[in-house]
Amino acid sequence: MEEIKQIICQAEDKIAKWAEEISDYIYNNPELSDEEYKSSAYLVKKLRSIGFNVTYPYLGFDTSFKAEYCSDNEHNGKTVAFLAEYDALPGYGDAHNKTAHACGHNWIAGSTMAAARSLKDISRYFNGKIILFGTQSEEKTGSKVNFAELGAFDNIDAVLQMHLGRVNCVDTTAMAMTDYTFEFYGRAAHAAKEPENGINALDACHLAIAGINAMRQQFGPDVKIHEVITNGGQSPNIIPEYASMWIFVRATDKNILEKAAERIVNIGKGASLMTGAQFRYKRAKNTFYDIKRNEKLNSLMKANLAELGITRLEEGDKYHCESTDIGNVSYRCPVCYTTLGTSHISDAGIHEQGFIDVAGSDEAKKLMHIAAKAMAMTALDVL
Ligand SMILES: [Zn+2]
Ligand SMILES: [Zn+2]
8 A cells, every 4th residue: 555655646746747737727817606617628628638537517517527537447446536626716906806816726626636637547556436526616606515415425435625724634624604695674764854754774784783692692602603784774864774784604513503593584583573674584595514524534634644744733623714615515425624734835814815826836836736645645545
């Protein structure tokens, strides 16, 4: 096994330039979520040219794909899948109008492509199947939620992905998450002359926020809620006839999330009853789940990272983390989701302007090769 792992590392070294070109191409052609036409077509072309069998588009999503390579015709072996991402974020640059790779998804595309190709190049050493999913729109709708619901991850033995982050962490956590829009419909009136004739929709928002604040104590640190008022009226001298809010609800697991979500809706109904404003709400289509850890897979990954010189790992913290659609994958099959730390490159965190430079840097490319090697080695353990 040690010998085969050396061979996979050499295979990754041989394709280093190929992988770096992929990361650079995605980086230099940033596309927003659900609009990754160039990026997905580019990745698919690369995969077809090295002998992967590609379904594109996949599951009804224009910019998604599934690329497969089987080392044995009967496919008696295991199946390992990698998840590529390639959507960028809006609003960067001096004028806040530039789309850019501030989350490093170009790096995820490069590292997963390199892992999949390295395995394919040494496929005489194992029986099994390698899949590379092109999972579009991580930043917006979270297509992995749809993939999971549609059965894409059923019968897969392991899913591997890495992300750049502040620290190295294999036991990564993520909070389950959903979001709501609240709309309150009242009646306008002159705010001084005859306020009694109005129904104040903004009051309903204030009361909903008061309800949310009271609720926080009852759930403790397992639930995080953050909200903004997206429309609070037009002018102080008019009783607002319309007001709206946007609320994110996160919880350390998906069952706690559902309890909190039920309460959030009741708070909206209560605010409506208290003010007389009509209440309408909408919940996000996709609910993100927390990450279910797979200790066995994680321990394999830790050992392989140690071989590659990464020994300092942080423990995942369920109270200080964000949410991601890979959580839903972890409820369908074993998942190992690792972050590799960039604090030696820059202080900037993901989604910050400064992180755009990190995502395209030579230092990030060094980490990309470590990521590709560690994922390929862990895939070999599974296969
Ligand atoms: Zn992001
Ligand atoms: Zn990301």
